[in-house]
Amino acid sequence: EAQVTQNPRYLITVTGKKLTVTCSQNMNHEYMSWYRQDPGLGLRQIYYSMNVEVTDKGDVPEGYKVSRKEKRNFPLILESPSPNQTSLYFCASSRQGARETQYFGPGTRLLVL
C-alpha cells in the first residue's frame, strides 16, 4: 500500500530536549515536505526537499532541521524544542515536478512543556 508514515504519532516532551520525528514514504517520490498545522493558520511549510541531499527552507523554518540522506526518509529534528513548537506536524511527498499530488502522512501531535 502506497503511504507516508510518521513516528511517533503523539509526543510530549520538555523544553530543550532534542527530538526527531521520522517520515518515510514507499512511493519512490523525489519531493518531500514538512508542515505544521496551527489553529486559524492552516498548514505552513517548514522545510522541503526536492531530492536526496537537496533541502530548502519553507515559510517557518526557525527552530527546525531536516536531512535527506535517503530518498524514502525525511526526518524533522528539533534540536531544542520550545513551547511555541507545540503543534500538529504533517509530512508529505510527491513526484518531482509541477502539479503533482502531495500525499500526506497521518500527522504527529507534539506538546512541548
Add this chain to the structure above:
Amino acid sequence: DQQVKQNSPSLSVQEGRISILNCDYTNSMFDYFLWYKKYPAEGPTFLISISSIKDKNEDGRFTVFLNKSAKHLSLHIVPSQPGDSAVYFCAASADGQNFVFGPGTRLSVLP
C-alpha cells in the same frame, strides 16, 4: 499576512443540499490551486485541482470555480452527504510544487 484566506471557519449544511466553501488569495503569481479534505486524526487527502487557464473543474459531486480577476475560488459539493463532514483546505501555488494553505473550513453535513 495570510496569502490564502478561508474566511468561514465553519459551515453547516443539510444533507442533500449544496455546500459552498470559499477561498481568497492575494498573490497574483498563484496559478494552480488545490482543495484538500481532512478527517480527524488523518492527514489531508487531495480532492480536486484547478489551474489558472480554466475557470471550472468538475469531478463527480465536486466542482471548483476560479475567478482570477477577483482572486477567488470556491468548492461546490452537490449533493452534500454526511461523509463529507471534514475540514477543507484551499491551497495555492506559483510553481506547482510548493503550496500555501488556507486556515481551513470545517464542514458539517447534517442528516
